Amino acid sequence: MATRFILVRHGETTWNREGRYQGQIDTPLSDFGKWQGERVAEALKNIPIDACYASPLSRSYDTAVMCARHHGLAVTADDRLLEINHGEWEGLLASEVAARYPDLLEKWRTTVVDVKMPGGETIADVRDRAMAAFRDYAVRHGGQTVLVVAHDAVNKAVLCSILDIDLSHFWQVKQDNTCINVFEYQDNGRWRLVLMNSTAHLGFLFSGIEQRGL
Template sequence: MTRIILVRHGETTWNIEGRYQGQEDTPLSERGLNQGHLLADGLRNIPIDLAISSPLQRSYQTCKFCADLHNLPVATDERLLEINHGSWEGVLAGDIQKQYPVEFAQWHREPEKVVMPGGGESLEDVRKRVRAAFDEYVTKYPDKTILVAAHDAVNKAIICDVLGLGMEHFWQIKQDNTCINVLECNEGVWRTVLLNATNHMGFLFSGIEQAGL
């Protein structure tokens, strides 16, 4: 059985502003740095064999906080990059809603049908590349526990996928900053053991609703 501890990066300044990040390489905020340390401490006594992160600094740094306590290097995988938001990247959610009212409404109502304008991705694009990565991890690292640090849309897409849910269920999965998910694969069968756990930050649920991804 392969176990994947899937986490989301800590808070960024753009998370606070409600600005769409996508593949822009935004840094962790002061609170995000603290969240990363709390996550690392929460996983301190959990056996981890290897650590893999999105190459974007917000995920990489979050992952490294954890990996350092286990004396592990952090490998990067571009398939874990956040969804490419195209022309929405760097734009406030409220401004996107004004400039792209039809697309923005559909993104929240029928996300599976949206291709991000300006050369961006669809959720199916994200699902395919992340699922390929996860399938490779299972094949390459049998009986290992892998820490994977990624992003909101990436995590939601792969969680939906391993649960057998289509991307129309995307918004039914929540991913708080530095949340912990645990996914296990045994002989090709996936199961979800833990979802959006935030106890390491001192609360059971956050109540935070972020405007941007």
């Protein structure tokens, strides 16, 4: 019997709106982000969910709590779901990163795979730790439905991994705030994608929003 995962990105933060690199800085949800969290929680309230995990950063953890309370579940924080460590870029506006690190930023936004921000980590590092978490959840919750609330880079890396596509496709995957993804870990050991970047609960099929601090 397949193990089903519902993977959600956290709600909006003020830094998302400003185009500021957050990384592992613990930025809270904006008022709009809280509204988004309530909307995704409402969308999932009638879906049977057996366990809930989240990044310990409050923007993800608080989004998860909104969802989990409809199911009487506690949220387990897992450091392996932390957003990518942007190192020295964290706290900077996209325009400031562009001015200080133009060549590295261009490489990050194109080749992505082997790019490591000063003092940070690579997207492969994120993929490896996040997928280790999902493999653990699949064993622990075989045949159940698991809600995971994480971050843009984490979600994209995971989706590339379950589709068995190279991380060079990272920028071809979009993750809006509080989007819903659904995928399964099947008995044959393969992953199957069911739904990606759904934002219907927010009132639109697609957002058209392009965030800069990514």
